[in-house]
Amino acid sequence: MANKLIVNEYNISDFEPHENYKLVRIIDEKANFPISWLNTQGYCEYSLYLEYFQGVKTMPTKEMTIGTEEHAHLEAKFKETAQESSFEDAFELSKEEEIVSREMFVIDAEDGIRGFIDEIRMTPDRIVIIDDKPGTTAFPSTINQVRAYCLAFKNMMGDDNRQIIAALRQRGTDNIFWHEEFNEKNEENIRYTINFLHRLIDDKRDPIPTKNPNKCRKCRFQSYCEEKAI
Numbered sequence: 001m002a003n004k005l006i007v008n009e010y011n012i013s014d015f016e017p018h019e020n021y022k023l024v025r026i027i028d029e030k031a032n033f034p035i036s037w038l039n040t041q042g043y044c045e046y047s048l049y050l051e052y053f054q055g056v057k058t059m060p061t062k063e064m065t066i067g068t069e070e071h072a073h074l075e076a077k078f079k080e081t082a083q084e085s086s087f088e089d090a091f092e093l094s095k096e097e098e099i100v101s102r103e104m105f106v107i108d109a110e111d112g113i114r115g116f117i118d119e120i121r122m123t124p125d126r127i128v129i130i131d132d133k134p135g136t137t138a139f140p141s142t143i144n145q146v147r148a149y150c151l152a153f154k155n156m157m158g159d160d161n162r163q164i165i166a167a168l169r170q171r172g173t174d175n176i177f178w179h180e181e182f183n184e185k186n187e188e189n190i191r192y193t194i195n196f197l198h199r200l201i202d203d204k205r206d207p208i209p210t211k212n213p214n215k216c217r218k219c220r221f222q223s224y225c226e227e228k229a230i
């Protein structure tokens with residue numbers, strides 16, 4: 001097994017910004033948004049609208065700060081043993097031996113998504129895409145997020161047809177608490193969800209606020225939100 005730090009060859013700020021939504025870029029004439037938005041959308045889509053359309057700024061929550069620190073710690077530990085590589089070289093090598101990488105950048109211009117995969121394990125037989133989460137619950141939104149990484153990665157594989165596995169792992173542990181094969185049905189489902197979010201970005205529909213007052217009580221946008229359910 002070899003640890004590879006796959007070099008990100010993209011500078012996303014080189015691409016034209018979207019006229020309304022911060023962080024969205026126009027790539028090949030299509031809006032391209034961060035895959036993590038699919039997870040936020042599951043909590044409350046209206047918060048995406050407040051933060052990235054209206055530009056509301058808040059302090060990060062304690063959970064966000066802890067998550068960022070844990071991510072940075074895991075990445076620093078990985079870098080102690082990893083060697084730099086291009087994606088092409090690492091992918092080619094993985095046809096013969098297992099390659100592990102962290103924080104690998106994926107971009108899919110066709111579906112209009114991009115993001116960083118927490119951990120990817122490429123073996124001669126299959127590709128395992130792992131997203132680290134603070135708990136052990138596979139929410140529909142976290143499943144959407146890891147499926148979108150799978151979709152973006154699949155579009156980078158060319159005609160290689162190795163099986164892709166999506167997995168959720170409890171952050172800081174080896175506990176994979178959910179996994180599935182990224183098959184045709186899951187691909188179709190995630191494309192539908194991605195396109196639904198594109199319709200919001202393209203101003204073809206309104207943002208949907210949650211109706212769950214418990215979410216609103218914990219929401220960092222609560223004091224700015226006219227749609228809160230409390």
Ligand code: SF4
Pocket residue numbers: 043044045046047050209210215216217219220221222225226227228229
């Ligand atoms: S207060 Fe409620 S409706 Fe408003 S952004 Fe937060 S979670 Fe969504």
